[in-house]
Amino acid sequence: MRTFADYQNKLRSMKPNIYMGGKKISRDDPQLIGPMNNIKLTFDLAQEEKYKGLLTATSHLSSQKINRFTHIHRSQEDLLKKQEMTRTLCRQTPACIQRCMGVDMLNAISVFTHEIDQAKGTQYYPRFLEYLKYFQENDLVGCAGQTDVKGDRKLRPHQQKDPDLYLRVVEKRKEGIIVRGAKAHNSIAAYADEILVTPTRLLTKEEADWAVAFAVPGDAPGIRQVVVTSSPRSRKQLKAPVAEFGSCHSLTIFEDTLIPWERVFMCGEWEFGGRAASLFALYHRHSYTGCKPAFTDVIMGTTALAAEYNGIEGAQHINHKLADLISVAELVYGAGIAAAVKSKPSSSGTYIPDVVFCNVGRRHAGESLYHEYQILCDVAGGLPATLPYEEDFFQEEVGPLLNKYIMRKTGISAENQHRCFRMTHDLIGSSFGAHRQIAGLHGGGSPIMEVIAILGNYDLKQRKEIAKYLAGIATE
Amino acid sequence: MRTFADYQNKLRSMKPNIYMGGKKISRDDPQLIGPMNNIKLTFDLAQEEKYKGLLTATSHLSSQKINRFTHIHRSQEDLLKKQEMTRTLCRQTPACIQRCMGVDMLNAISVFTHEIDQAKGTQYYPRFLEYLKYFQENDLVGCAGQTDVKGDRKLRPHQQKDPDLYLRVVEKRKEGIIVRGAKAHNSIAAYADEILVTPTRLLTKEEADWAVAFAVPGDAPGIRQVVVTSSPRSRKQLKAPVAEFGSCHSLTIFEDTLIPWERVFMCGEWEFGGRAASLFALYHRHSYTGCKPAFTDVIMGTTALAAEYNGIEGAQHINHKLADLISVAELVYGAGIAAAVKSKPSSSGTYIPDVVFCNVGRRHAGESLYHEYQILCDVAGGLPATLPYEEDFFQEEVGPLLNKYIMRKTGISAENQHRCFRMTHDLIGSSFGAHRQIAGLHGGGSPIMEVIAILGNYDLKQRKEIAKYLAGIATE
Amino acid sequence: MRTFADYQNKLRSMKPNIYMGGKKISRDDPQLIGPMNNIKLTFDLAQEEKYKGLLTATSHLSSQKINRFTHIHRSQEDLLKKQEMTRTLCRQTPACIQRCMGVDMLNAISVFTHEIDQAKGTQYYPRFLEYLKYFQENDLVGCAGQTDVKGDRKLRPHQQKDPDLYLRVVEKRKEGIIVRGAKAHNSIAAYADEILVTPTRLLTKEEADWAVAFAVPGDAPGIRQVVVTSSPRSRKQLKAPVAEFGSCHSLTIFEDTLIPWERVFMCGEWEFGGRAASLFALYHRHSYTGCKPAFTDVIMGTTALAAEYNGIEGAQHINHKLADLISVAELVYGAGIAAAVKSKPSSSGTYIPDVVFCNVGRRHAGESLYHEYQILCDVAGGLPATLPYEEDFFQEEVGPLLNKYIMRKTGISAENQHRCFRMTHDLIGSSFGAHRQIAGLHGGGSPIMEVIAILGNYDLKQRKEIAKYLAGIATE
Amino acid sequence: MRTFADYQNKLRSMKPNIYMGGKKISRDDPQLIGPMNNIKLTFDLAQEEKYKGLLTATSHLSSQKINRFTHIHRSQEDLLKKQEMTRTLCRQTPACIQRCMGVDMLNAISVFTHEIDQAKGTQYYPRFLEYLKYFQENDLVGCAGQTDVKGDRKLRPHQQKDPDLYLRVVEKRKEGIIVRGAKAHNSIAAYADEILVTPTRLLTKEEADWAVAFAVPGDAPGIRQVVVTSSPRSRKQLKAPVAEFGSCHSLTIFEDTLIPWERVFMCGEWEFGGRAASLFALYHRHSYTGCKPAFTDVIMGTTALAAEYNGIEGAQHINHKLADLISVAELVYGAGIAAAVKSKPSSSGTYIPDVVFCNVGRRHAGESLYHEYQILCDVAGGLPATLPYEEDFFQEEVGPLLNKYIMRKTGISAENQHRCFRMTHDLIGSSFGAHRQIAGLHGGGSPIMEVIAILGNYDLKQRKEIAKYLAGIATE
Secondary structure (H helix, E strand, O other): OOOHHHHHHHHHOOOOOEEEOOEEEOOOOHHHHHHHHHHHHHHHHHHOHHHOOOOEEEOOOOOOEEEHHHOOOOOHHHHHHHHHHHHHHHOOOOOOOOOHHHHHHHHHHHHHHHHHHHHHOOOHHHHHHHHHHHHHHOOOOEEEEOOEOOOOOOOOHHHOOOHHHOOEEEEEOOOEEEEEEEEEEEEOHHHOOEEEEOOOOOOOHHHHHHOEEEEEEOOOOOEEEEEEEEOOOOOOOOOOHHHHOOEEEEEEEEEEEEEEHHHEEEEOOHHHHHHHHHHHHHHHHHHHHHHHHHHHHHHHHHHHHHHHHOOOOOOHHHHHHHHHHHHHHHHHHHHHHHHHHOOEEOOOOOEEOOHHHHHHHHHHHHHHHHHHHHHHHHHHOOHHHHOOOHHHHOOOOOHHHHHHHOOOOOOOOHHHHHHHHHHHHHHHOOHHHHHHHHHHHHOOOOHHHHHHHHHHHOOHHHHHHHHHHHHOOOOO | OOOHHHHHHHHHOOOOOEEEOOEEEOOOOHHHHHHHHHHHHHHHHHHOHHHOOOOEEEOOOOOOEEEHHHOOOOOHHHHHHHHHHHHHHHOOOOOOOOOHHHHHHHHHHHHHHHHHHHHHOOOHHHHHHHHHHHHHHOOOOEEEEOOEOOOOOOOOHHHOOOHHHOOEEEEEOOOEEEEEEEEEEEEOHHHOOEEEEOOOOOOOHHHHHHOEEEEEEOOOOOEEEEEEEEOOOOOOOOOOHHHHOOEEEEEEEEEEEEEEHHHEEEEOOHHHHHHHHHHHHHHHHHHHHHHHHHHHHHHHHHHHHHHHHOOOOOOHHHHHHHHHHHHHHHHHHHHHHHHHHOOEEOOOOOEEOOHHHHHHHHHHHHHHHHHHHHHHHHHHOOHHHHOOOHHHHOOOOOHHHHHHHOOOOOOOOHHHHHHHHHHHHHHHOOHHHHHHHHHHHHOOOOHHHHHHHHHHHOOHHHHHHHHHHHHOOOOO | OOOHHHHHHHHHOOOOOEEEOOEEEOOOOHHHHHHHHHHHHHHHHHHOHHHOOOOEEEOOOOOOEEEHHHOOOOOHHHHHHHHHHHHHHHOOOOOOOOOHHHHHHHHHHHHHHHHHHHHHOOOHHHHHHHHHHHHHHOOOOEEEEOOEOOOOOOOOHHHOOOHHHOOEEEEEOOOEEEEEEEEEEEEOHHHOOEEEEOOOOOOOHHHHHHOEEEEEEOOOOOEEEEEEEEOOOOOOOOOOHHHHOOEEEEEEEEEEEEEEHHHEEEEOOHHHHHHHHHHHHHHHHHHHHHHHHHHHHHHHHHHHHHHHHOOOOOOHHHHHHHHHHHHHHHHHHHHHHHHHHOOEEOOOOOEEOOHHHHHHHHHHHHHHHHHHHHHHHHHHOOHHHHOOOHHHHOOOOOHHHHHHHOOOOOOOOHHHHHHHHHHHHHHHOOHHHHHHHHHHHHOOOOHHHHHHHHHHHOOHHHHHHHHHHHHOOOOO | OOOHHHHHHHHHOOOOOEEEOOEEEOOOOHHHHHHHHHHHHHHHHHHOHHHOOOOEEEOOOOOOEEEHHHOOOOOHHHHHHHHHHHHHHHOOOOOOOOOHHHHHHHHHHHHHHHHHHHHHOOOHHHHHHHHHHHHHHOOOOEEEEOOEOOOOOOOOHHHOOOHHHOOEEEEEOOOEEEEEEEEEEEEOHHHOOEEEEOOOOOOOHHHHHHOEEEEEEOOOOOEEEEEEEEOOOOOOOOOOHHHHOOEEEEEEEEEEEEEEHHHEEEEOOHHHHHHHHHHHHHHHHHHHHHHHHHHHHHHHHHHHHHHHHOOOOOOHHHHHHHHHHHHHHHHHHHHHHHHHHOOEEOOOOOEEOOHHHHHHHHHHHHHHHHHHHHHHHHHHOOHHHHOOOHHHHOOOOOHHHHHHHOOOOOOOOHHHHHHHHHHHHHHHOOHHHHHHHHHHHHOOOOHHHHHHHHHHHOOHHHHHHHHHHHHOOOOO
């Protein structure tokens, strides 16, 4: 397994193709440090003894110890471990652990390639296993290029005025395929080793060119990434973990990029477009049942801390709000456990979590998120919005006055009061907090996508039969 | 295992001590048939091959096949089975399966008696095992006498003006103890073989007399039950399962009732009052994670049926409402699965489900219930409120007109339309439906009791440590 | 103005055409007394000095003092008074005041007849004024026959397999028109003097036969009413106003009923079908901004009383729940005030309340109703569901025990405890309470009808212009 | 009336005492331009003919035309106009109009000074009128210094370890009083002419020193302001109104500041501390019934625009979400209208809006706000979070690609798509948007303050009497 330093060295060797704020930047640009610190956790903590077996796993290919973020789930236990690992890590960052992107996509590919091979007699699955060996041996960081920019939402891919609005194969060559298009909301692509690409939706037979899945290094010729980052305001004196992290998303543009055949995992099998899309979504929503409870842990802990510092800890209405937060966290986590316990092996042996439990869990997390922010805001009061800047607390004229006037609960130092409300500002009053809201609602699938997934997979007919039986209506 | 006929015969032999509407009634009074039909399901279906291993279990005492409603949970699997059994049965009645009362209390007693013995050197647990053998061998129906009438809520038991407002020991004799008081909301007591009694709350050392647990036949001398029942309006022509069930609750009054020592499971150990109360609540809330999803199945199926008959099936807003219902059902069920998977054995070997998962599940069920009614009402329209009485549909002058004017979706007969909306009336427009709402909110513990249970068992301090870590505040 | 006795005498003279539970009943059947007691309030209190000017008005036709329930609103003040009258009266019954049906329909007719005349050169408005004089002079009780049974919701009236599924003109004769069809959810028709009928929806030019409005006595030849009633359980000893009221709805069937021309207010003007439907709905939704706050007053008062008797008055979480109830009541009432203040005169001079304010008010009332029930249920506890029957409290053996065990807050007598929780049962645990839920959601228009009304009348384009302006997007 | 240029000139003449980010800045610092642009609207538009009578009023002192933001409400009509003016102006900024701070405080002072004079024989009211003349003649901008920093929330002002944690009089001199303390969340103080100070809470007789109200220029000796600002990211090429505004709040510190007697409006009359606090809150909450609907107009328009550009306009679930937004806007606005219509004159003749209507309106706005953000986020999708920076759209290599891949709905240019989603980012994905959430929840009083105000002013006893009457319980 690599160290974070190994990973950074590898990144430094990559070709600069990242654009940000009108400039091309390298992969060691300071603006990427905050976002990259999430990945750092996955390398650093995997070395720690106490996380052994949780952050690490045994490869079913090589029988070697590997980082769990490169592992294929071969049992219900693996899925439970992945969920627990995700919650554990996401408690150590206000952002998200990010590396789930790769592992969720790897597992999806391990399922659909096998299914295509069975249906079509292709050899994608063995090819994928070769790639997986390479991925595990090199302890790579992958990201998921799934969501196309989509153009006119009322038109199908092949009906778009510009056919590139969904990524597609424009040419097949002996050495590989040439792809063109763009993948949006491509989280962590700027500092991932590999981009794993799949279709984003159901396809029809006119859309064989859009049925394409592959892996590609993030700096391959013909790829440009335009990125946005979001981090809490950096601190000069009052250093704190909360301010050391961030998020980063790319619009990843493929301009006639060559993908060698050994990295192509679907090419033309349009019948499997929807399957690929929904499999990644499913694994990723299962990851959400780990990460969202952890974010609620952060919100909840901060709410409890603000309540204590504001002197209202233990009040009945505060207790009810904390119970609301706990309920969100544990209903979502419980749904993830149920999804793992009710998981089933696919034809390749990879375990697939239960669709309904994953989706009701993810949906509840998404639908509850803004309410969680409201609770923290409500309990913390207005100070997170009007707290003077860090520098003013250290300015000679007004600094001492700020420390005088921030005093509240007896026994809590001015600095700790300051730290508590500055973190609360970072969580609910900053652009970083605002981005977390949008990510929390849409990441891994917007609420309406979960409604579709739930209704598409639920045995509603059986419930109607129950109603008919009770009503005395003859059922077919 | 007994048959329903065996059970009825036993009941007929019991001494009449049931009061209803100003009259003393016998245990084969027609008003009890609807409620008793729930119990019937537990006897009848346990005989069916397809429910073997689900509705039946193997006694850890006798190694005999027993009804699972008399079983002690000896593994996570047992708890999963109990939950699944509960959901399965509760889909066959609009009321509830009711017999969980006994099994939940048996399991609670099997835990706290052992704990008292360990702490105090008493012999309650062996005594309980003897009783349990008798209970399993005779395939008895038990109920839970836990909630006292409580008098002034601001005063403790020993502070009440009338000390009987919490049930208590008034005398200890050689042959047993004499108890006085009343247990409220005592579901199914009118047709249970046995009443299982425990304290309802934390007790202090002044309250040793109130620390009492025991089993007693429902017709023991000195016991009077004042009951209320609730059933859908009975049908004359349009028979349907929905109208064949009901619920029944007793105010069970103990007027200096003798309890022989071999049936006493706590007597004076006030330190265990709260433990006993919370253990029954816990097992019962876990049962709710099975029964409430089943009731949502009924609501959901009826909503889907009404939508179909109203011709609005598949509309986007209907889909969202159905997804809401599915989410409630499966979040609650998922929480119950997680509670079973995370269960731990107690000192007696009985498995205890996870407190937090049980309580967030039960709370979510309770908090969502009225909203579920709203959805069904919304989709069904006003007809459930203004549907003419059954008799009018069979009256010669207006019957044909009613059948003419009830026609709506093509292909659905007048009778089926009628059946659909009559059942909907039974569910949301009847006193039975109204009772279900109250039971659904308060049964097994009101929402505020779950808030208390959640906050009392959750590691909130750990979440504050997470917040402090991220904020850079030194933790103790 | 008539007395209640006058009204009753008139009803007794009407031809029996009411069917209920398979039997034909007369208009003085005991089952109608509860429902009719609401109408009694409108007669009795109109005689009281203190309600002068509120329950009475001055006719703009005759300049005589009339009951406000027969008045045409000629000013904003009239609409404010109508709203205030409605809230005042609805605080004296757990049901609803009911007579708004007639006044809301009269006002609607006074608007659309004038508009038809202006557009078509007809003489409906003068004809209506003649009818109105008769109505006011005789202080009549009217009801609204608007909602058709509608058949297949996906088909328009003229597309139905059975054309009678929307009420229509089947023949025009010299003396009048012959109508056939049925009106559903026809509240209070069983004891109204007059049924006022209008179309229920937008119509197309193929649907001229369905464009019909008229007034007809409730017992006219060819009319049959099939009714359902709902009242709290009647009391034998513990008499209380709450148990003296009820509701009653008819399915009113017109079998080739003759309507004389002088009572016909629309006949063939299909362009005005939707206008007529929406006008009644509008006036009726404005009435809801008076009655729903009053029902919330009842729920709120009962919640506060139950909290007091349960000894939890003043607790923080109780206060928040009471504030929720107050907010519902006053937001809805405030919307009604705004609707009156922003009302505009129609071409006939009748004032029309603001559509958006009426509809957001009614919608909020409907969407909040189940939550209000949940609050009362939550605060009251389980007792409303398991309270023994009234007769048991007066039975010699168990009565004294019930009175012993119902004691709770010091200083409150057993009888008052009993009264409090029996009323709570009537409100939330009875078929009457369940009917109130359905009526509260669908009466005067289901939530989705208000969504349609709001979107159809709101200047959303203006808001998009605001957004475009701020975004710097050129607007047309 | 002044022009914006006059106002700016005056500000430039003020003594620099503003601290921000560790530096002292002048009042023409570029960071204040965005916030100040709100004030600009109040000057510029007051000159426009079409806003005459809405943005202007006639002084009851001088009979001169004045800016309505300096006017005392002398009628219900004045309150309606103030509310309408507020909504009108707040549709032209994504921030808030800000100048309501001054007018709300002036009106509060105009009430309580008269009441103190009546009770105590003081001469505060005439003194205030002199000040008001000066204020109106000079068309000043005022702000409200009300909220103290409060220290330990469990201790009263006089119990604090540091008595300065509530602002207080430390000395009375012949020429005036000396005050010390700090006012938090002091919106717009950095560019207001005048700071109007009142107590923040109920006071006891030990707290006469804390009972102090006065007016003081923002740069008076002994005052320091430490400020935070918040604005959308400034644009270089894609200029748009949305990005031209901002907000600014001061922690205003009074270090032994002299207030001349002619500017002192309360000094020692502790009985009026709570009255002063609640009066400002009341006027300000009434202002919220104007500004919050306007902000919802902005959210709603943007939601509708994003729906159109995303090609989902008119979908049923979108309609329901828009109806939710409309309902929030108009319920709040309607409550404000009702508050004005039910306003009453105080002893000084200043009209006081109805407390309950103001508070239920403000509470509903606050409780709904996060849900409104959720709706816009839901409809807009993830793009507001991952939209590349403005500069990248104009960078030569990737700019054309971004414009290619942002295309969606046919007929909408890339620039307009870009504009729409950049504004959405400004509203929901920026620190500015996050600040708006906190301000929207806590500004003018946190939800719990409205609960307290509602319960303190509502006739709940009357509702209990209604319940008792219906239950048949004798009332006192």
